[in-house]
Amino acid sequence: GTGPMPAGPMGAGPMETGPLPTGAQPTAAPQRRGPVWMALLALVALAAGLLGGIGGAALMRNSSTSSTSPAVIAGAPGSRVTEQPAAAPGSVQEVAERVIPSVVSIAVSIGRQSGSGSGVVLTADGTILTNAHVVTAGGDRPAEDVLVSYSNGARAKARVLGADTMSDIAVIKAESTGLQPATVGVSDNLSVGQDVIAIGSPLGLQGTVTTGIISALNRPVSTMGADGSHESVIDAIQTDAAINPGNSGGALVNASGALIGINSAIATMGASEGAAGSIGLGFAIPIDQAMRVANQIIGGQTVTRASLGVTVRPSPEATQPGALVASVVENGAAARARIPNGALITAVDDRRISSSEALVAAIRSYAPGQDVKIAYTHQGRETTATVKLGEQ
Structure with missing residues (x-):
C-alpha cells in the first residue's frame, strides 16, 4: 500500500498583507493649464471610483452578514470575536451535548488482565448496556472489579448482571442514581447514507x-x-x-x-x-x-436466540452465492418446513444471502418464534418456504 501522506499546508500558502502604497502628495494646479471641463471630468471619474469602492464594500458586508457569525472587517482594531455560535437544533453539537452524559467509560480487571471500553446508560439508577468483550477483558468470564466513569467526573463501582458472548452484549449495574438515560431508538428502518x-x-x-x-x-x-x-x-x-x-x-x-x-x-x-x-x-x-x-x-432470564435448525457451509459454486445446508436438525425449524439437506439458501425474506456467515447473521437478527420466508434451490428447483424460527 502507499505510505503515509506527509503533512503540509493545504491549498495556497498564507496571503501576505501590508500597508497600501501611498501616492504622491497633490501639487498646486498650474494656472490656466486646461479647460475647466477636464478638471470636472477628473472629479467625476474620482467620484465614480469612490462609489465603486463603496459599492464593493457594501457587497462584501452583505455577504458577511448573511452568515450566523458577526461581521468583521479584516484588520479593524478590536475585531476579535469571543462568542461561539449557538448549537442549532439537530446539529452534531446539539446532539453531542445531549448524549454525552448518557455514555460512560468502563474499566475492568480480572486478575492480571485489565481492559476498558464504553457503555450506555439505560436507567437513572445505574443500568448500563455494553459489550460482552468489554466486561470480560477478552477472557472467558465476567470481571469482578468494574469501575464506571461519568462525563461529570464522578465514578462508581459496578457489577456485571450478565454477558452473552454469542451476541457480544452485556449489562452492568452501577452504584449510582440520578443518571441521564439514553433515548433508545429503533434499527429496523435505517438507511445507507444516513x-x-x-x-x-x-x-x-x-x-x-x-x-x-x-x-x-x-x-x-x-x-x-x-x-x-x-x-x-x-x-x-x-x-x-x-x-x-x-x-x-x-x-x-x-x-x-x-x-x-x-x-x-x-x-x-x-x-x-x-x-x-x-x-x-x-x-x-x-x-x-x-x-x-x-x-x-x-429480567434474569436465559438469553435465547433464533435458530433455523441447520448447519451450513459456503456454496461450492463461485457463480452460485448462498449458504449450503450441510445437515438438518431433526424436528428443528428447517425440518418442519421440509428444507432438505443439500439445499442452497439464497434469501431470508427480502434479504439476499451470499455466504454461510450471512445466513447466520440474518437468522440472529430475528427473535425466536418469528415467521420468515426462506428461498432456496435444490436439484435445480427454486422453492420458498415459510419457517417459524426455533430457539436455542
Whole structure:
C-alpha cells in the first residue's frame, strides 16, 4: 500500500498583507493649464471610483452578514470575536451535548488482565448496556472489579448482571442514581447514507465524538477473541465514523440523538495488537438486537436466540452465492418446513444471502418464534418456504 501522506499546508500558502502604497502628495494646479471641463471630468471619474469602492464594500458586508457569525472587517482594531455560535437544533453539537452524559467509560480487571471500553446508560439508577468483550477483558468470564466513569467526573463501582458472548452484549449495574438515560431508538428502518454520531472512550479518551454515515446495513461480521478464537457473528451496521479500541460498548446515535447501535468492532489491515485503529470501517450491533438480549439479562432470564435448525457451509459454486445446508436438525425449524439437506439458501425474506456467515447473521437478527420466508434451490428447483424460527 502507499505510505503515509506527509503533512503540509493545504491549498495556497498564507496571503501576505501590508500597508497600501501611498501616492504622491497633490501639487498646486498650474494656472490656466486646461479647460475647466477636464478638471470636472477628473472629479467625476474620482467620484465614480469612490462609489465603486463603496459599492464593493457594501457587497462584501452583505455577504458577511448573511452568515450566523458577526461581521468583521479584516484588520479593524478590536475585531476579535469571543462568542461561539449557538448549537442549532439537530446539529452534531446539539446532539453531542445531549448524549454525552448518557455514555460512560468502563474499566475492568480480572486478575492480571485489565481492559476498558464504553457503555450506555439505560436507567437513572445505574443500568448500563455494553459489550460482552468489554466486561470480560477478552477472557472467558465476567470481571469482578468494574469501575464506571461519568462525563461529570464522578465514578462508581459496578457489577456485571450478565454477558452473552454469542451476541457480544452485556449489562452492568452501577452504584449510582440520578443518571441521564439514553433515548433508545429503533434499527429496523435505517438507511445507507444516513448521518450517525459515535460517542465513547477510544483509547481511554472519554466523551470522544466522531461523525459519519451508515456505510452499509446487514453486514455479517465475525469477531475474534483475544486468543484468536471465533466468538460471534454479528449482523452489523457499518459506519465510517471513526471507531477505535475503547469505543466498544459506546453509542451510535442518529441525527436526532436516538440510540440505534452499540459500537462493537473495527476492521483492521492485519496490524499487530496495539497498533490497530480506525480505517473507516466500524461496526455496531443494531439496537433492536442489543435490547432484545439486554432485556433478557435484566429480567434474569436465559438469553435465547433464533435458530433455523441447520448447519451450513459456503456454496461450492463461485457463480452460485448462498449458504449450503450441510445437515438438518431433526424436528428443528428447517425440518418442519421440509428444507432438505443439500439445499442452497439464497434469501431470508427480502434479504439476499451470499455466504454461510450471512445466513447466520440474518437468522440472529430475528427473535425466536418469528415467521420468515426462506428461498432456496435444490436439484435445480427454486422453492420458498415459510419457517417459524426455533430457539436455542
